[in-house]
Amino acid sequence: MIVTIDENSGFCFGVTTAIETAERELQKGQLFCLGDIVHNGQEVERLDKLGLETIDYDDLRTLHNVRVLLRAHGEPPSTYHIAKRNNIEIIDASCPVVLHLQKRIRDTYLQHHGTDAQIVIFGKKGHAEVIGLEGQTNNTAIVIESIHDLDKLNYEHPIYLFSQTTKSVEEFREIVEEIKRRRGERLEEKGEEIVFEYHDTICRNVANRVKKLQDFARSNDVVVFVGGKKSSNAKVLYNHCLEVNSSTVFVSSEADLTPEILQQCHQAERVGICGATSTPKWLMEQLRCSLENDAKRL
Numbered sequence: 001m002i003v004t005i006d007e008n009s010g011f012c013f014g015v016t017t018a019i020e021t022a023e024r025e026l027q028k029g030q031l032f033c034l035g036d037i038v039h040n041g042q043e044v045e046r047l048d049k050l051g052l053e054t055i056d057y058d059d060l061r062t063l064h065n066v067r068v069l070l071r072a073h074g075e076p077p078s079t080y081h082i083a084k085r086n087n088i089e090i091i092d093a094s095c096p097v098v099l100h101l102q103k104r105i106r107d108t109y110l111q112h113h114g115t116d117a118q119i120v121i122f123g124k125k126g127h128a129e130v131i132g133l134e135g136q137t138n139n140t141a142i143v144i145e146s147i148h149d150l151d152k153l154n155y156e157h158p159i160y161l162f163s164q165t166t167k168s169v170e171e172f173r174e175i176v177e178e179i180k181r182r183r184g185e186r187l188e189e190k191g192e193e194i195v196f197e198y199h200d201t202i203c204r205n206v207a208n209r210v211k212k213l214q215d216f217a218r219s220n221d222v223v224v225f226v227g228g229k230k231s232s233n234a235k236v237l238y239n240h241c242l243e244v245n246s247s248t249v250f251v252s253s254e255a256d257l258t259p260e261i262l263q264q265c266h267q268a269e270r271v272g273i274c275g276a277t278s279t280p281k282w283l284m285e286q287l288r289c290s291l292e293n294d295a296k297r298l
């Protein structure tokens with residue numbers, strides 16, 4: 001059994017920067033992080049041991065005169081307002097790609113505020129990044145999680161579509177085509193055309209990984225995909241691996257290596273380990289050691 005780690009897997013630029021910022025700022029004293037710094041329990045635990053205390057919005061409202069790190073996902077304006085009110089120093093590690101998207105959505109909202117225009121976000125309801133994006137529209141944006149949510153839109157009114165940065169490009173394209181189709185029907189019925197602007201705001205740091213990841217998945221007999229259970233990027237990338245290699249398994253840590261998975265790996269010639277933009281390299285290394293040590297015991 002040869003075990004290989006995908007060299008293109010692991011933290012994206014935004015997450016790497018946020019973690020480096022946390023490590024640097026921790027050396028200066030007490031530091032809180034609003035929400036898990038990354039959707040990976042093992043990495044959160046590692047930083048927790050270094051002193052990074054994870055808090056939620058309720059905690060933020062009660063804290064005063066402390067330092068709080070904002071993670072790569074970005075935050076809605078309300079977070080900055082609370083921080084200002086409570087004299088909290090913000091260490092802003094929001095990813096620049098997300099900040100740029102927030103600005104585009106905010107500009108669109110301000111431009112069409114008070115009209116019947118609909119700002120639509122293709123994303124996961126309740127995801128931290130999406131909460132930050134909705135906040136740019138005073139929470140008036142319509143969030144669609146999939147093509148099945150398109151009935152939520154009113155095709156008599158203008159539509160401005162954006163995407164959460166970690167969604168699938170293919171799904172976004174399907175949604176665009178379906179909106180165009182419904183808009184076309186409306187044109188035929190009433191002879192009126194509604195405005196439909198769409199912006200593919202999917203981060204290429206993620207999207208460009210798909211092809212390389214699928215090549216990697218194809219070149220192995222069994223693929224062990226390592227990702228956090230809360231990570232939407234992990235789910236997307238895992239499904240891309242599964243599309244091309246049905247012997248792909250999802251694990252979050254060594255503890256998830258069940259006897260069935262271990263047996264499946266030992267029967268294979270080539271086992272590939274890969275992960276999401278939130279999966280630390282050290283965790284993939286740990287899994288490799290675990291698989292190899294287990295093979296030696298047999």
Ligand code: SF4
Binds near residue numbers: 073204205
């Ligand atoms: S996936 Fe892209 S947008 Fe999201 S944190 Fe990473 S670099 Fe930034």
